[in-house]
Amino acid sequence: MGWSVAAVLVTLAACTIQEAPRSDTVVATRTGARSNAPAWSADTWQPPVVDSTPDDPFEASVYRGLAIMTHVRDSLPSYTGSNLNCTSCHLEEGRRGNAAPLVGAYVRYPKYNERAAAVIPIEDRVNYCLTRSLSGSKLPPDSREMQDIVAYLAFISRGVPAGESVRNEGLAKMPDLHGDSTRGRTLFTANCARCHGNNGDGMGAFPSLWGQHSFSIAASMARQERAASFIRNNMPFDRPGTLTDQQAFDIAAYIVSMPRPDLPLKELDWPNGGAPTDVPYDTKNHKAFQPPPRLIPRTNDPAAAIVGAPASVGRSR
Numbered sequence: 176m177g178w179s180v181a182a183v184l185v186t187l188a189a190c191t192i193q194e195a196p197r198s199d200t201v202v203a204t205r206t207g208a209r210s211n212a213p214a215w216s217a218d219t220w221q222p223p224v225v226d227s228t229p230d231d232p233f234e235a236s237v238y239r240g241l242a243i244m245t246h247v248r249d250s251l252p253s254y255t256g257s258n259l260n261c262t263s264c265h266l267e268e269g270r271r272g273n274a275a276p277l278v279g280a281y282v283r284y285p286k287y288n289e290r291a292a293a294v295i296p297i298e299d300r301v302n303y304c305l306t307r308s309l310s311g312s313k314l315p316p317d318s319r320e321m322q323d324i325v326a327y328l329a330f331i332s333r334g335v336p337a338g339e340s341v342r343n344e345g346l347a348k349m350p351d352l353h354g355d356s357t358r359g360r361t362l363f364t365a366n367c368a369r370c371h372g373n374n375g376d377g378m379g380a381f382p383s384l385w386g387q388h389s390f391s392i393a394a395s396m397a398r399q400e401r402a403a404s405f406i407r408n409n410m411p412f413d414r415p416g417t418l419t420d421q422q423a424f425d426i427a428a429y430i431v432s433m434p435r436p437d438l439p440l441k442e443l444d445w446p447n448g449g450a451p452t453d454v455p456y457d458t459k460n461h462k463a464f465q466p467p468p469r470l471i472p473r474t475n476d477p478a479a480a481i482v483g484a485p486a487s488v489g490r491s492r
């Protein structure tokens with residue numbers, strides 16, 4: 176081990192050519208020529224608006240990307256088994272805070288993903304949602320549809336400097352509570368069933384919460400705390416914020432206790448250990464947290480649901 180690290184360092188040093196900066200080298204500086212430009216601020220930044228009458232190829236791609244994300248099943252019928260769209264969870268076209276906003280996400284990739292224990296490109300992150308949150312099949316990274324989605328993601332991050340954060344990123348962290356699925360069932364009937372259906376399968380434009388057409392066991396939304404956070408801040412759709420933290424946990428406990436599509440090789444998630452406590456399946460050094468009594472086998476090609484970590488093509492010694 177020790178010698179190989181040293182060998183790599185020697186190689187790196189040998190390859191590093193120290194060049195004097197050229198006069199046209201682009202250097203970011205706070206005191207340089209551009210110091211009159213206002214500093215970037217998460218409080219004032221607004222994501223750009225998508226032009227619905229695109230007049231160049233990039234705008235057309237952005238527009239197609241948004242259309243795919245709001246109509247996944249119509250656009251890519253053989254790529255999803257669910258009745259969800261990307262925007263079923265990434266609300267307001269990915270612009271709403273505390274609903275896993277996608278504005279600003281593009282500038283954080285490539286990024287280390289703990290579940291995969293790998294640095295991944297944004298295409299892989301999209302495929303994680305496609306295979307897990309939409310219980311579907313991965314898109315070829317070099318397909319036009321994937322590049323349209325990425326074009327949309329890049330566009331709505333315009334103006335955010337690389338590595339910066341926008342407001343209300345992700346799903347807000349919840350207090351350390353535990354849901355009761357029996358209470359959750361009653362609350363579900365009173366607050367959610369009118370749109371999502373008593374059997375949780377959704378209705379028309381209202382997406383499924385469990386069953387064959389919903390997100391899979393390996394989606395973040397299948398974790399009690401993540402689901403509670405989404406529900407607490409965003410549901411009921413027409414009255415968000417009316418549930419207490421405990422009620423959100425109770426309903427989340429009920430929803431995630433129901434059968435939903437499986438994901439092959441989910442036990443290989445978090446290969447270095449360290450899975451969050453509410454992950455509902457076994458992984459390394461982690462016992463499944465309240466797993467649903469039954470999982471639904473996938474109808475699509477299981478191999479198409481597996482997004483591997485980027486593999487090295489370098490010479491193996």
Ligand code: HEC
Nearest residue numbers: 259260261264275280300301304305308345346390395396
């Ligand atoms: C069932 C809900 C759900 C659906 C449907 C869904 N996602 Fe996600 N997505 C999430 C959650 C939850 C996260 C993680 C947010 C967090 O914890 O920061 C996430 C994360 C992401 C990220 C990474 C964001 C970041 O800040 O790093 C991207 C990109 C993304 N989703 C794209 C998509 C696309 C494209 C689709 C449709 C093909 C989609 N998602 C469908 C729930 C969903």
Ligand code: HEC
Nearest residue numbers: 262263264366367370381382383384406410411412413426
């Ligand atoms: C007025 C109708 C309505 C009510 C009531 C409602 N929802 Fe939703 N829900 C929606 C819509 C619509 C979406 C998708 C958003 C979109 O497509 O813009 C959604 C999305 C969701 C999602 C993410 C997508 C998915 O299918 O997993 C979850 C989880 C969710 N709702 C849970 C709940 C819970 C729990 C309740 C009760 C506390 C509830 N909803 C009440 C309309 C509703």
